[in-house]
Amino acid sequence: xxxxxxxxxxxxxxxxxxxxxxxxxxxxxxxxxxxxxxxxxxxxxxxxxxxxxxxxxxxxxxxxxxxxxxxxxxxxxxxxxxxxxxxxxxxxxxxxxxxxxxxxxxxxxxxxxxxxxxxxxxxxxxxxxxxxxxxxxxxxxxxxxxxxxxxxxxxxxxxxxxxxxxxxxxxxxxxxxxxxxxxxxxxxxxxxxxxxxxxxxxxxxxxxxxxxxxxxxxxxxxxxxxx
Numbered sequence: 457x458x459x460x461x462x463x464x465x466x467x468x469x470x471x472x473x474x475x476x477x478x479x480x481x482x483x484x485x486x487x488x489x490x491x492x493x494x495x496x497x498x499x500x501x502x503x504x505x506x507x508x509x510x511x512x513x514x515x516x517x518x519x520x521x522x523x524x525x526x527x528x529x530x531x532x533x534x535x536x537x538x539x540x541x542x543x544x545x546x547x548x549x550x551x552x553x554x555x556x557x558x559x560x561x562x563x564x565x566x567x568x569x570x571x572x573x574x575x576x577x578x579x580x581x582x583x584x585x586x587x588x589x590x591x592x593x594x595x596x597x598x599x600x601x602x603x604x605x606x607x608x609x610x611x612x613x614x615x616x617x618x619x620x621x622x623x624x625x626x627x628x629x630x631x632x633x634x635x636x637x638x639x640x641x642x643x644x645x646x647x648x649x650x651x652x653x654x655x656x657x658x659x660x661x662x663x664x665x666x667x668x669x670x671x672x673x674x675x676x677x678x679x680x681x682x683x
Contacts, residue, residue, distance in 0.1 A: 467509065468655045468683060477651050481509035497525065497532075504535060505652065513543050530575050533563035537582060544589070545663065557586050573612035574619075580605040581622045584629050585660055592667040595629065602629040617646035621657045628664050633673050636661075640680050654681060 467474060484506035488499055495503060500523070507516040520526060520536045537559030544552035560579045567575035584601035605626045609619050624639035640657065647653040658681045665674035 467651060468658060469651045473651055478510060481506040485510060485512075492519075497529070500525065501532075501535065504539070508539060508542065509652070513539055513546075517543070530563040530567045530570075530572065530579070533559050533566075534575070534579050534582065537563065537579075541582065541586065545659070553586065553589060557583065557590070560586065573608045574614065577605040577608040577612060577622050578618070580608065581625055584626065585664060588629065588664060588667050598629050602626040606630075617643045617653065620646060621653075625657070625660055625664065628661065628668065628670075628673070633670075633676070636673075637676065637680060640677070644681065657681075658683060 467477065469477070484502060488495060488503040488506065492500075492503065504516045504520060507513075507519070517536065517539050520532065520539065523532070525532050526536065537556045540552050540556035540559065543549070544556055560582045564576065564579035564583060567579060580601045584598045584605060587597040587601060588595070603626070605622050609623050609626075612619060620639045620643035624636045624643060627633070627635040627639070640661070643657060644654055658677070661677045661681075662674060665671065665677060
């Protein structure tokens with residue numbers, strides 16, 4: 457049974473899988489929250505994702521905005537942008553969309569200056585999606601960001617699942633569904649069908665297909681992800 461919870465519409469899976477994952481997130485929020493000021497970047501990231509995973513996006517945003525790490529770390533700028541992106545997809549408010557674009561763009565510009573390939577494609581593909589949400593009738597910026605993401609995936613060449621997912625999503629915007637199909641299949645396999653990762657890939661793809669008016673692709677995406 458496919459389950460998309462009212463409180464966590466950005467997590468997709470069956471009832472048992474979601475129950476186990478949410479229980480894990482609740483435990484992490486409790487344990488990590490007690491030592492928040494002492495967490496390293498890995499623990500802090502886990503805490504943010506756990507907050508979001510139990511439906512507390514606003515709390516995750518607040519913690520991020522108050523963090524010193526946000527001043528210089530492009531990964532966490534992207535994470536904040538991602539939380540605003542989730543908030544936008546739930547609430548459809550202009551402010552959330554604008555803040556998501558702001559943080560991803562800021563992170564992208566800093567990543568370009570430091571020539572960090574994996575960060576560049578990470579921020580660029582999210583901007584491609586957000587520009588599509590901003591105006592689905594004008595694909596110039598969306599395609600520009602998709603092409604940038606593809607370029608830096610090739611430079612990074614890390615063969616990681618987020619890289620494959622980025623290539624898959626970029627090709628949706630560039631009208632090459634066969635490439636999308638190939639790389640989504642690879643990304644799903646590489647991440648071992650992890651709920652958080654596949655949910656993120658799937659939701660982006662579905663929103664993109666809707667905005668691009670490609671319901672034929674949407675049906676095939678659902679089949680690829682077995683949703």
